[in-house]
Structures are given as structure tokens and as C-alpha cells.
Amino acid sequence: MRIVDNPCLAHLQDNNLPVIAIYILDVIEKYSLGKASLWWLQKTLEKLKIDYKKKFNLDLIILEGDASKILDQFIEKYQIKEVVWNRLYSKQTILRDSSIKKKLEQKEIIVTSFNSHLLNEPWEIKNNSGEYFKVFTPYWKNSYPFFLEKQYTYPQIKKITPMTHKEKFKEFNFLPSKKWYEKFEQYWIPGEKSALEKIDQYLIENINQYKVNRDRPDIDQTSRISPHLKFGEISPRVIVEKIKKMKTNNDSISHYLSEIGWREFAYTLLFYAEDLKDQPINKKFKKFPWAKNQKQFQAWKKGQTGFPIIDAAMLQLYEEGWMHNRLRMIVGSFLVKNLLIHWHEGEKYFQDCLLDYDEASNPAGWQWVTGCGADAAPYFRIFNPILQSEKFDPEAIFILKFLPQLNIFSKVKNIFQPWLNPESLDKLIHEKKYQLPIIELSISRNEALDAFKKINSKINK
Ligand SMILES: Cc1cc2nc3c(=O)[nH]c(=O)nc-3n(C[C@H](O)[C@H](O)[C@H](O)COP(=O)(O)OP(=O)(O)OC[C@H]3O[C@@H](n4cnc5c(N)ncnc54)[C@H](O)[C@@H]3O)c2cc1C
Structure with missing residues (x-):
């Protein structure tokens, strides 16, 4: 595009x-x-x-x-x-x-x-045994220099000669019937011009703080270039060339480049793994005893779990068609590890709601969160939504943006855990403005760890 x-x-x-x-x-x-x-x-x-x-x-x-x-x-x-x-x-x-x-x-x-679409195509980057890399760090160590060595220069497109033809042009309309998408206009300008302007501005204003700010949804300073990359409005090569021209190198810039690398790595998995959207890379997860709880799944989708950081994140997804990376990890962990709902369900919901939905990065991201993917977060790393709020949204700025009704608590810790102030929470529940948590965190955590132990022991028998 x-x-x-x-x-x-x-x-x-x-x-x-x-x-x-x-x-x-x-x-x-x-x-x-x-x-x-x-x-x-x-x-x-x-x-x-x-x-x-x-x-x-x-x-x-x-x-x-x-x-x-x-x-x-x-x-x-x-x-x-x-x-x-x-x-x-x-x-x-x-x-x-x-x-x-x-x-x-x-x-x-x-x-x-x-x-x-990529810096390097999947088959170009192989380990010494001629196989694809299943761990990110060595993958990127081999992949990035390989791209640089190619001395990539892209040509200027000045003249394309149209062929004469007599085709009649019908209006095309691929828009879905439900018009909830109209609000996206407030947040996004699709198209190549906007993609190029956005990245230029990002490289001037924000990239040098990427390392410290990238995990903070309240600061909201990632590049938001993902839907533009997804639709090919800008190429990763152009982004890298622009970064090279800056002639600056620091941890933030290397970190930003490595995130472009995660996108490349996801494409390697898409190309080589059995069926990234459907099959866990770690096969023992095929036997995982997933729960089927429609009520809890609906609460997760609607942002009605009673955990403010989860609910605010899911409302961001519905409102903007996008969600901050840190939040994708937190809501993902909550779905698969606290609710024990299959990662397929989360993957499909993201597919429907994300403007940057990507057939490589989305399943790879869900497999990573679950712990069943290549180089994935270990299964026992279960994000605690309260600790994550304290660390990455310390003043609850992000939460209050999407849940302004929680602004009745004088202490920030009550915004993270409204149940610590039962009187105010009762008032909110009575006014149908918020809800009790749908699960008890420590119980659900232990249930998840037990389920994981079971699939491990089944394999070992
Ligand atoms: C469960 C889950 C699902 C995800 N689904 C998608 C998806 O459908 N489409 C998608 O583009 N990204 C996906 N990601 C990766 C990441 O969340 C987004 O790329 C990022 O939030 C996009 O925002 P940004 O452009 O501001 O990113 P920045 O932080 O500015 O990064 C720049 C670019 O690097 C790439 N990138 C950054 N982080 C990752 C990552 N972890 N994996 C792969 N590429 C990355 C993206 O192309 C991104 O646009 C997912 C992550 C998780 C955990």
C-alpha cells in the first residue's frame, strides 16, 4: 500500500x-x-x-x-x-x-x-545447523547485520507507464456493517503519507526515550506505527534507513530496532512453525486443560473483570482499535493464566479488534504470553495486574482515562484495587459503574500452576 x-x-x-x-x-x-x-x-x-x-x-x-x-x-x-x-x-x-x-x-x-515486507526473508537467516532460530537474541544478532551488509538502497519511483484499458470502476466498500469503526478517525490517519510523517516525527521527538518510556501506557510514547507496517504503507527497511541517517546510537535506538526484529522473528515462526495460529510450538500445551467459561470470557472482552488495568486496556482496544504492548501482555496473561481460557480465544478477539492485526505478530504474541511459543515467557511467569499497574501506570493516569468513574478514590492504591475501599466500590456497583473482581487472583494463580504441572508430568510419564 x-x-x-x-x-x-x-x-x-x-x-x-x-x-x-x-x-x-x-x-x-x-x-x-x-x-x-x-x-x-x-x-x-x-x-x-x-x-x-x-x-x-x-x-x-x-x-x-x-x-x-x-x-x-x-x-x-x-x-x-x-x-x-x-x-x-x-x-x-x-x-x-x-x-x-x-x-x-x-x-x-x-x-x-x-x-x-521484511528486512530479511525467513529463509535468509539460519543457524549453523541450517535451521531457523527458535530463540530471539541469536536470531537478531544474525539477522540485523545481515540486512546491513546488503547495503540496501531503494529506488525513487518517478514514472510508471499506465496501460490503456477500458475497465469500469465500481465503488468499492469493504467496511463492516456495524459502524463502531467511525471513532477510529479520531485516532488514526491511514495511508503512506501519514506513515512517513509519523515516523519522521517519532524519530525527532521520542525515539531517544524509547527504552525508559516504552513500557508505560500512561506516557504513551511508542511509535504507533504498527498498523502502517501491517498494511505495508511503510517498509521496515525505510524505518531502519531513516534511523541509520540519524547517525546516533544509544540504548533506546537499539531497543527500538530490536522490536522491529521481533516482528521479523514472528514472520520466521509464521513461515516455519507448523501452523502458528492454531498449533502451540511447545507441543505439550496441546494437552493443557483449558477452561470453557463464557461468562468470564465475555467479562474480559467487555472490560468488566473488576481489575481496573485489565478493564481499561480492553476499553482502549475497543475504542482505539489498538492496545499498548505492555497491556497486551497483561490482558493476555490474565486470560490464559488467571481465567485459564485458551489463547486461541484471545488471539481471535484481537484479530477482530486490532487495526494492526498481523498474522505473524498476533499468534506469536499470544503463544509468547501463554508460554507455549518460541522463546516464550515461562508459563509460571503470571503477571499480577495490581503490581503491573503500580509499576507501569503509577499515578493511574491510563486507568482513569478509560475508567473516569474510578476517580472517586482519594488514594491511587484504591484505583488499582477498588475492593480495598468497599464503601466507595459498593456505591459504584449500585450505580452500575463498576464491578467486583470476577476471580480471586491468588487462587486462580495456583490453579494455573497446578494445571501446568499436570501437562509437564503427563509428558514425563
Ligand atoms: C498478545 C500480543 C498480541 C500482539 N499482536 C500484534 C499484532 O497483531 N500486530 C502487531 O503489529 N503487533 C502485535 N503485538 C506486538 C506489539 O504489541 C505491537 O507491535 C506494538 O504494541 C505496536 O505498537 P507500536 O507500533 O507503538 O510499537 P513500538 O513499540 O513503537 O515498536 C515499533 C514496531 O516494532 C514492532 N514490534 C514491537 N513490539 C513487537 C512485538 N512484541 N512483536 C512483534 N513486533 C513488535 C511493531 O511492528 C511495532 O510497530 C502483539 C503483542 C502481544 C503480546
Whole structure:
């Protein structure tokens, strides 16, 4: 969804090929995008269409349907000689794209694909035994220098030659029917221009404090570039090149780069692991005795658990279509370890609500939180939501932003644990403004640890 650092466009420019540009919302992509992401998709396509027209006089054709059939129709109608695209990495997309490639090559059509989404593609980074890395630190140690050695320079796209065609343009509308997405306009501006401006501003104003501020939802100073990266409005290579140009190096900058590295690592897992969305990398978790408690799951989704940091985080997700990374870990840990609800449920809910929903980072994040992923947090590391609030939202600024009704407590510790002040909590409950905690933390923690011991002992028998 961009012009800058788009290798497809560069190839077409270099070879002076006349171009028909098509975006196809195939059933595989439609399935993998949640409802929130469909809003972003609509907006970014509207912008890209305008940009192509303005810059190249090129009409972007936007269609929904079977990618293979649609391509066949265009190829026949316009006697297309070459098809180009930027690569995707999930099992389903690889299967589809390889099958399309095979069919086209049988018709003697040239098919050329490129890496536009990653610094390094999954198969480029291997350990000494020729296998993919399952631990992040050695992965990144090998991956980042490898990218730097390539001396990457991206070409300027100045001229694309449109092919004359007689296609009629229907209005496209991928928006979901429920209009809760309208509020996203307050928080986000999709599109390449906004992505580039956002990162430039971030590198000037905030990156040097990243290491100290990145875990603080109250300070809210991460780059919020994730949905732009997800939709390819900006490439990770452009971000890294911009950082290199700053000619500054400090812990914050290295840390920021390593987070881009976690995204790359997630794509390696998506590419190599059995089925990242469905299967735990650590197989003993297949036997984990997950609970099926719809009432508690609904309370988690709606931000009605009675634990303010969890509830505020879930309200942020619903309101902004995004959640701070520290909070993703806290609410994830609460769902899988305190409620013992399967990580699949959390993964799917995030898929539906996140604007940055990413088919690699989301399941990898959920497997990490659960303790069943590659290089994951150990299962016994169970986040205590109260201690996490004290540490990462010490004045309850974040909590009060989403739960202003808790502003009746004079002490911050009561905002973190409203039940410590039963009179005020009773008043809130009576006015239907807040609720009692749905579980007792220490009991649920012990239950989780017992369940974990059981799957360990089953393996050992
Ligand atoms: C349970 C769970 C689910 C997640 N789901 C997603 C998802 O669907 N899409 C997504 O992009 N990220 C996901 N993440 C990772 C992370 O939370 C987000 O990338 C980050 O919060 C985005 O905000 P930002 O752009 O301000 O990040 P910054 O802190 O500014 O980081 C810059 C970029 O680095 C990458 N990044 C940062 N942290 C991570 C990480 N832990 N894993 C992978 N990449 C990272 C992202 O591309 C991010 O935009 C998930 C994490 C967890 C724990």
C-alpha cells in the first residue's frame, strides 16, 4: 500500500513496462482481516488510489473475489506478458500464490515476486545447523547485520507507464456493517503519507526515550506505527534507513530496532512453525486443560473483570482499535493464566479488534504470553495486574482515562484495587459503574500452576 520502497513498482519502472495495477481482496485475505482492519483497508486503498492517479495517472483497480480467476480474466483480455507482486508468508497465501505462479508459468507468462515486507526473508537467516532460530537474541544478532551488509538502497519511483484499458470502476466498500469503526478517525490517519510523517516525527521527538518510556501506557510514547507496517504503507527497511541517517546510537535506538526484529522473528515462526495460529510450538500445551467459561470470557472482552488495568486496556482496544504492548501482555496473561481460557480465544478477539492485526505478530504474541511459543515467557511467569499497574501506570493516569468513574478514590492504591475501599466500590456497583473482581487472583494463580504441572508430568510419564 505504498509507493516509496515498493520493489514491484521499481521493477516496472526499470523495465518500462506498461502497467495495469490491481488490488484483489481474495477470500484468504478477507478471512485473515478482522473487522477493525477492514476499516483501515478501505481507507488506505482510497488514499493509494488517489496517489497512483496523481503521481502516475494510473487507475488502481480494486476488486473482491478469487485472485486466480480475476488474474486470468485480465491476462486474457489485455494479453499480459508479466505479472508481479510483493510476497506474503502465511501457509495459505504461499499455497495460493505458488499455485497461481505455476499456472501462469505454464502459459509462458513471466512471474516475478519481491520482498517488500521484511528486512530479511525467513529463509535468509539460519543457524549453523541450517535451521531457523527458535530463540530471539541469536536470531537478531544474525539477522540485523545481515540486512546491513546488503547495503540496501531503494529506488525513487518517478514514472510508471499506465496501460490503456477500458475497465469500469465500481465503488468499492469493504467496511463492516456495524459502524463502531467511525471513532477510529479520531485516532488514526491511514495511508503512506501519514506513515512517513509519523515516523519522521517519532524519530525527532521520542525515539531517544524509547527504552525508559516504552513500557508505560500512561506516557504513551511508542511509535504507533504498527498498523502502517501491517498494511505495508511503510517498509521496515525505510524505518531502519531513516534511523541509520540519524547517525546516533544509544540504548533506546537499539531497543527500538530490536522490536522491529521481533516482528521479523514472528514472520520466521509464521513461515516455519507448523501452523502458528492454531498449533502451540511447545507441543505439550496441546494437552493443557483449558477452561470453557463464557461468562468470564465475555467479562474480559467487555472490560468488566473488576481489575481496573485489565478493564481499561480492553476499553482502549475497543475504542482505539489498538492496545499498548505492555497491556497486551497483561490482558493476555490474565486470560490464559488467571481465567485459564485458551489463547486461541484471545488471539481471535484481537484479530477482530486490532487495526494492526498481523498474522505473524498476533499468534506469536499470544503463544509468547501463554508460554507455549518460541522463546516464550515461562508459563509460571503470571503477571499480577495490581503490581503491573503500580509499576507501569503509577499515578493511574491510563486507568482513569478509560475508567473516569474510578476517580472517586482519594488514594491511587484504591484505583488499582477498588475492593480495598468497599464503601466507595459498593456505591459504584449500585450505580452500575463498576464491578467486583470476577476471580480471586491468588487462587486462580495456583490453579494455573497446578494445571501446568499436570501437562509437564503427563509428558514425563
Ligand atoms: C498478545 C500480543 C498480541 C500482539 N499482536 C500484534 C499484532 O497483531 N500486530 C502487531 O503489529 N503487533 C502485535 N503485538 C506486538 C506489539 O504489541 C505491537 O507491535 C506494538 O504494541 C505496536 O505498537 P507500536 O507500533 O507503538 O510499537 P513500538 O513499540 O513503537 O515498536 C515499533 C514496531 O516494532 C514492532 N514490534 C514491537 N513490539 C513487537 C512485538 N512484541 N512483536 C512483534 N513486533 C513488535 C511493531 O511492528 C511495532 O510497530 C502483539 C503483542 C502481544 C503480546
